[in-house]
Amino acid sequence: MKKKIAMYWGAGCGGCDVSLLGIHEKLLDLLDDIEIVFWPCATDFKYEDLEKMPDKSIDVAFYNGAIRTEENEKIAKLLRKKAKVLVAYGSCASEGCVIGLANLYDKKQIFNVVYLQNETTKNEDKVLPKEHTNDLELPEFLPHLKTLEQVVKVDAVIPGCPPPRPVLEEALEALLQGKTNFGKEVALCDECPRKDSKPEKIEIERFYRWHEKEDNGDCFLAQGMICMGPATLAGCQGECISANIPCTGCMGPTPKVKDQGAAMLSAIASLLGDIDEEKEEEIMNSIRDMIGTFYKYRAAKLLPEGRLKDES
């Protein structure tokens, strides 16, 4: 019997929906085994149709995107009810991703920047989104962005922003066979195309931002550019590295590490050579945006209730 599949697009860029097409001809094989019962991006099913389905009637439901609005939250809970296996698809659903960085600001600050201060936005009447208008009810913009796991129980995670083809292929195959365990356990460095150029001991004297130095084709960390590889789960086969861009960590941590950013921070501290304290201070200060660098995809996990407020 064909497996019933659902896919929902929460708060995200839409790249996850597209990534499913990125498995190319494998998709044709896949379509023989599955029946799509709900996929707002590609098929014409309405929320009512989903509500009418019997509980646990969907075999695997994929949720991509984070939870930013009341509507996202409602569908997450509904899918949990209707599906046997609920999968957090992609970085937004599993870790909050780049849009999770919004948790550093509150709702008012976000609305101000997006609808009022943004130079390319023309909003003379200063209209801000609201839930109730005369003829329309809109879902509420929640105070903080949440990951799927922060709202409902999640059975499996397909990491990546969006999930890279090799990761996705393995995950889909496993999920359709009823397995929820898949993926690698090692760090990206293990499969990095620049692995051979990594010296035995890295000693750097300063950090460079990507545009500040000409890439010589060697290990990015050895060149002084921050690459999240050592703290990031393998599986993508170094897609970004192959395009001459250091890893920013979208695959999340390896299973043995709880906090990816802290792991990377720890690794970075061991890379500096023999330098005095003054120079050390200078180098540390050259990393300006700690959360944006080390928690680019995980700010929603680090700050689930938004930026903390220490009184003094």
Added chain:
Amino acid sequence: MSFEPKIVAFLCNWCAYAGADMAGTSRLKYPANVVPIKVMCSGRVDPEFIIDAFEKGADGVFIGGCHPGDCHYVNGNYRTRRRVKMMKKLLEEMGINPKRLRLEWVSATEGQKFARVIEEFVNEIKELGPSPWRK
């Protein structure tokens, strides 16, 4: 009732822990808010430990290591110094007062220094009040 902070102290086996012992055998008094955890080297304190301590309700985290140049493992304390600097920056970005994390060099003979810095730290945290960061 006045606020009694919870403080987790990671102390290295060779210097700071021995320093704390020294404070004890010298019968020095210091506040009882500290929960000491012995680690082999202050370099063993992964930033993840610090985050974990805060998440589990610590109001302050103290790290005690050997003086620069005295590390039993040659350069473990330098790594700690760098990690703490980065962690303080991270805490600030998160909205946490970086004073809640403190690194001090305490040698095995510095029982008095240990008692003094702990007292200072506890008073500082009392002024700051409870940490907003706990799950």
